[in-house]
Amino acid sequence: MSHDIPLNWFLYFAAASFSIGLIGVLVRRNAIAVLMAIEIMLNAANINFVAFWRYGETPPGASPLSGVMVAVFVITVAAAEVAVGIGLILLCYRRWHAADVDRYDSLSG
């Protein structure tokens, strides 16, 4: 069996992916690229959930699948978020004729 991967390695991978996603959210100017970077961050959080579920002990009364269930719900929320986000981006593109977040400046005084 595969008992020789330390828990820390999964956490390192998740932390690195989350940081890359954060840099992407801050650096990119295209709204769809920002949405992609948000997806990277959500996936990194999911890896953390599943890794802690697999390496931790389950208390007697708790669910034996807690981390997996949380990850399933995170995937659900991410799918809904992408649907609404792309609808908003298309609406803004129709109004400003650009998918650039710097151009969406109607609220800047």
Place this chain on the structure above:
Amino acid sequence: MTYLFVFISVLGLLAALGTVLARNLVHAGLFLVAFFFTVACQFVLLEAEFLAAVQVLVYIGAVAILLMFAIMLTRNVQGDMTTTTSRTWLLPALVGGLGLFFVLMFGINDQVGLKGRMTWASASTRPEIPRAGEGKPVTPRSAAINDMGRMVGREMVTRFVVPFEVAGLLLTAALVGAVVVAYREGDDAESPRRGIQPTRLHGAVTVQATNGHADGSDLPSTASVTS
């Protein structure tokens, strides 16, 4: 197994970097598909195969395709102008991202742990999963791991029934909300054309708009002349 993990992780981090740094948005989307696939491989390494299947189905099959459609719908004529990274945000983003990374590294390495539990740094072995034929007692966790699809369904209608209902409500609201938001605002019977044309012909926005105005202004005038 560790070599496999290192290989998958390096591929995943390279794909994430490619998603962030690629100038062409379609290339960024393909890098994102690669990243999703490496995350599915990580789930397999963590013995959550059902979650890996869900990851491939939902993320690669739905989310990535939806992003691709959005890229195709919002591509404009000047092309690479909008996909560049902003220079003024580069330094704050690097400071923020690397700072968060080092803070997380510090936290992961120096975590103390609750009383009576092992620290994260010393957790190098997983709890055992006894197989069926080994004679060990079958714990709920091993039953859950060996039969994860059925157990996820059972958990969803027993212990997690309220989050399940809330997720269904959220998906319904997101569906209705996406349709309402993306619906064209020119839903009056008078001007169904004017909203479509600037989107379809991205380059000739002003030309199409003036044409629409000319058509709209011509029709009443001819009507008034004939009457």
